[in-house]
Amino acid sequence: MVYLDNAATTQKPHQVVEAMTDEYFNVNANVHRGVHFLSQQATDLYEGARDTVRRFLNARSTREIVFTRGTTESINLVASCFGQAFMKEGDEVLITEMEHHSNIVSWQLLQARQGIKIRVLPITDDGELILDNIETFFNERTKIVSITHVSNVLGTVNPVKKIIRIAHEHGVPVLVDGAQSTPHFRVDVQDLDCDFFAFSGHKIYGPTGIGVLYGKEEWLERIPPYMGGGEMIKTVSFEQTTFNDLPYKFEAGTPDYVASTGLARALDYVSSIGIDCIEAYEKELTEYAMQRMMEIPGMKIYGPKDIDKHDAVISFQVGAIHHLDMGTLLDRLGIAVRTGHHCAEPLMHRLGIEGTCRASFALYNTREEVDALVAGIQRVQQMF
Numbered sequence: 001m002v003y004l005d006n007a008a009t010t011q012k013p014h015q016v017v018e019a020m021t022d023e024y025f026n027v028n029a030n031v032h033r034g035v036h037f038l039s040q041q042a043t044d045l046y047e048g049a050r051d052t053v054r055r056f057l058n059a060r061s062t063r064e065i066v067f068t069r070g071t072t073e074s075i076n077l078v079a080s081c082f083g084q085a086f087m088k089e090g091d092e093v094l095i096t097e098m099e100h101h102s103n104i105v106s107w108q109l110l111q112a113r114q115g116i117k118i119r120v121l122p123i124t125d126d127g128e129l130i131l132d133n134i135e136t137f138f139n140e141r142t143k144i145v146s147i148t149h150v151s152n153v154l155g156t157v158n159p160v161k162k163i164i165r166i167a168h169e170h171g172v173p174v175l176v177d178g179a180q181s182t183p184h185f186r187v188d189v190q191d192l193d194c195d196f197f198a199f200s201g202h203k204i205y206g207p208t209g210i211g212v213l214y215g216k217e218e219w220l221e222r223i224p225p226y227m228g229g230g231e232m233i234k235t236v237s238f239e240q241t242t243f244n245d246l247p248y249k250f251e252a253g254t255p256d257y258v259a260s261t262g263l264a265r266a267l268d269y270v271s272s273i274g275i276d277c278i279e280a281y282e283k284e285l286t287e288y289a290m291q292r293m294m295e296i297p298g299m300k301i302y303g304p305k306d307i308d309k310h311d312a313v314i315s316f317q318v319g320a321i322h323h324l325d326m327g328t329l330l331d332r333l334g335i336a337v338r339t340g341h342h343c344a345e346p347l348m349h350r351l352g353i354e355g356t357c358r359a360s361f362a363l364y365n366t367r368e369e370v371d372a373l374v375a376g377i378q379r380v381q382q383m384f
């Protein structure tokens, strides 16, 4: 089996699964709730995981690291809580044409509740953001920018640092969707100077059900909690409740403390290999794949041609072969790719297509697997 659906989710290293099994068998107890030995051990693991995430993102403080269920929940949290605190009817959020549904629909829910407006930065036919007239997208109603770091369809690496600088010149904070960037290259939230950053554990060799919202302390202090419940409070009476300190204000209820251990182990795994090594290896592999795939007659690859702007995701279409047929037949040959709109329907409309086939790589993929993909595509082409 050749697994090339890593943008959807990655396979897990032994260390990650073993750390979680070990916690269930040997340390399991609810966190932050007991004076007893096991609860303290579990709490130490949970808070240790938070510090591992802090180091991985180079955040200033663990107060800025909120555990969530994933990128989707992190974006919904910001849309909902930032929206409630800082956006009124007619205020604007600026997104892009290449967003994943999670960074579109979250804002549409806010639109339905509070009458905000969604403005959309356009892209070129090659899938790059058009920034020439970005200034015209800012006005006094612009309250937040919410953009993807890397497109899960086109592989485009967006110049988020530049966009953040421009937004800040207008006094506007920026949320970066890092679901597709964190697994592939170094992210430094202080260097980017983003105000919020979201990513998912399962896309970076960690378990499902856990993700992160990084937020600058000044913003997290100023926005209200997302959900109410245990752990997010200081005191509760029927008349009035006071909220807990950061980051616990945003962590209502029993968290997935076993998954956070798995995530920390996955980040340690990535760091032990070296994220810069991973980036270099995957870049070479993606370049090789693009070259080999372009040898196939009728091949169209979406996204930037320049490999420095193209992450480890290749969306393609071969002649008139429907992407679903291609994906199904590749699967018969033991090759797993994703087909369809990739949760980015507005992007499909922009490109004038219904969907694509998508091969996405991780650090464990090889040139031999790329060769198998190319041979598989050629075989499918012959069948047609």
Ligand code: 7TS
Residues within 6 Å of the ligand: 007, 008, 009, 069, 070, 071, 072, 073, 100, 102, 148, 150, 151, 152, 177, 179, 180, 200, 338, 342, 343
């Ligand atoms: N943002 C981007 C850019 C994504 O690629 C995804 C998931 C999400 C947000 C949502 O992440 P989740 O972990 O909360 O679901 N993208 C994909 C994909 O490309 N194929 O399957 C899921």
